Amino acid sequence: MRKFIKRYRGFLIMVILLIVVSVVNFELGKDAFNRAVSTIKEMILIIPPIFILMGLLDVWVPKETMVRFMGKGSGLKGIILSFLLGSAAAGPLYGAFPIASVFMKKGVTFSNILIFLGAWSTTKIPLVLFEIESLGLTFALTRLACNIPGILFIAWILSSLVSQKEISDVYEQNITMQNGKMS
């Protein structure tokens, strides 16, 4: 029980906050509750398939293959592949983090992981099509023309701002997490 409370401490604090908000302003609290419920619905739809794909990726694709395509020395090929994989994705950015975690275990470079995250967040193909439809071609293309170099720039700047030691610590932690231990 204490372990449960410790693990879900943050969540319990949020629930208490929600209750306090509802007492102060019932309408706002009700609105927040309804929106939380619709977020749960969205997550229930998106999250299980992403985690299952992650599990399959982990089990079926050997580390050597991933390293060859997206690891050290994969160069331009790795960059393009990271872009394509991210752009082909579905779902909000939070779905990309578990996949990125498996990528770390499989030896994908840090900058390629960042490119993958960047592509997932801004160049997802279904979303871009929808954007063109809603906001027009000029808007969508300008945004992409800005965001694509931006993704590369952010990957580059983060790789240079974070030390090798810090990166390998994060990789270590993810590998431990993947192997089922709690951190």
Add this chain to the structure above:
Amino acid sequence: MSVIILYALMVGLLTLSWIKNRQKTRIALQKAFKALENILPEFLIVIVLVGLLLALINPQFISSLIGQDSGMWGTFLALLVGAITLIPGFVAFPTAAMLLVEGAGYMQIGGFISSLMMVGIVTFPVEKRFFGTKISLLRNVSAFLFSILVAIGIGFVMGEL
């Protein structure tokens, strides 16, 4: 639409995996379940946080912030709102189109869309679990700064600057 593709992909690959090797498939599913269970507390935090924030920052509120002639200040607020909220694309784009009709500028909308996509303040608890505080912080900050450039770029192309 993308959800259908996601499920088709999952079912297809899962079936293929099951045919090829049942044991491996079982392990994959166990891993999936364990990983999900592991990150559940953070996801639950995000869910309540999103509810509270979206109740406060609803379309009417956003519209009042980045409406007509809101200028630089409006662009900054648009970037901020985009960074904080988590709105799925199929809701965000129609909302943005509606805001345009109501008089928001392309520059504000560009900043809003870019930071909405790249910056995730509410999902920070989840990101932190995988990437650690420093990397998550740096990624979000640089994505936010970059979204300013996107706003300027779009403002320029759309003839607002």
